[in-house]
Amino acid sequence: MRSSSLEGLFISFEGIDGAGKSTHIAALADAFRLAGRTVTLTREPGGTPLAEKLRALVLNDAMDPLTESLLIFAARRDHLVSVIAPALDRCEVVLCDRFTDATFAYQGGGRGFKLDVLRTLETWVQGENSRQSKESSETLLQPHLTVWFDLSPEEAAQRLAGARLPDKFEAQPVEFFRRVAGGYEDRLQADPQRFARIDASQTREAVWNDVKQVFISKGWLS
Numbered sequence: 001m002r003s004s005s006l007e008g009l010f011i012s013f014e015g016i017d018g019a020g021k022s023t024h025i026a027a028l029a030d031a032f033r034l035a036g037r038t039v040t041l042t043r044e045p046g047g048t049p050l051a052e053k054l055r056a057l058v059l060n061d062a063m064d065p066l067t068e069s070l071l072i073f074a075a076r077r078d079h080l081v082s083v084i085a086p087a088l089d090r091c092e093v094v095l096c097d098r099f100t101d102a103t104f105a106y107q108g109g110g111r112g113f114k115l116d117v118l119r120t121l122e123t124w125v126q127g128e129n130s131r132q133s134k135e136s137s138e139t140l141l142q143p144h145l146t147v148w149f150d151l152s153p154e155e156a157a158q159r160l161a162g163a164r165l166p167d168k169f170e171a172q173p174v175e176f177f178r179r180v181a182g183g184y185e186d187r188l189q190a191d192p193q194r195f196a197r198i199d200a201s202q203t204r205e206a207v208w209n210d211v212k213q214v215f216i217s218k219g220w221l222s
């Protein structure tokens with residue numbers, strides 16, 4: 001059955017490193033394509049040539065948390081203006097591996113950086129002319145849905161052990177990821193309607209069933 005809505009859909013995927021996001025995003029893209037939708041599959045930091053250059057800096061170079069946050073939001077602005085907003089204006093489904101909740105979780109929670117500065121940057125980047133046709137300049141462009149893969153830092157570390165070479169964030173201790181998870185929890189509490197929290201400690205199949213069910217219950221997939 002074809003997906004009923006032809007509105008643009010903006011969906012982000014979040015969780016600590018190793019929670020299992022990447023395992024399910026491609027399958028979800030396939031499910032939307034089967035439903036007749038055009039999908040833009042993208043990620044943050046990154047998603048444009050400029051933002052990918054900034055990603056390489058953020059993931060590999062040591063820097064203070066304000067510099068890191070500014071680079072991440074600069075990358076986000078370029079991504080939003082040149083990829084996400086145009087895709088939504090074309091009524092596509094945008095599946096984005098991480099978005100602003102990750103900044104509140106990693107820079108805010110993990111690094112303990114000032115949340116009021118992050119909120120200001122969020123307003124600047126997502127508030128001003130982010131989208132041509134729908135949102136007014138006072139409305140922040142946010143995902144319609146954020147799927148949070150919730151997994152304990154211990155289990156995530158076990159899954160990542162030996163799976164890939166750790167980047168700057170993946171090399172952080174379990175306590176860092178506990179604060180990151182707390183940052184996600186705070187974002188969920190502030191806007192619970194936007195979030196679907198998935199128990200990512202289950203088997204791949206059970207996680208996939210839960211993820212798919214969220215989209216079915218919204219009428220976006222059948």
Ligand SMILES: Nc1ncnc2c1ncn2[C@@H]1O[C@H](COP(=O)(O)OP(=O)(O)O)[C@@H](O)[C@H]1O
Nearest residue numbers: 017018019020021022023159163202203204207
């Ligand atoms: N439900 C699961 N149970 C066990 N291992 C998993 C599960 N989901 C993913 N994995 C494995 O855990 C590792 C991290 O998954 P990945 O999807 O790359 O996480 P993320 O993108 O959130 O960092 C990978 O090696 C993946 O194969």
Ligand SMILES: Cc1cn([C@H]2C[C@H](O)[C@@H](COP(=O)(O)OP(=O)(O)O)O2)c(=O)[nH]c1=O
Nearest residue numbers: 017044045072098099102103106107169170
């Ligand atoms: C989007 C974003 C990511 N990050 C971090 C989280 C991840 O450790 C890293 C890259 O995310 P991700 O693409 O999930 O990593 P991978 O490709 O290794 O699965 O960047 C932030 O610290 N702040 C942000 O705003």
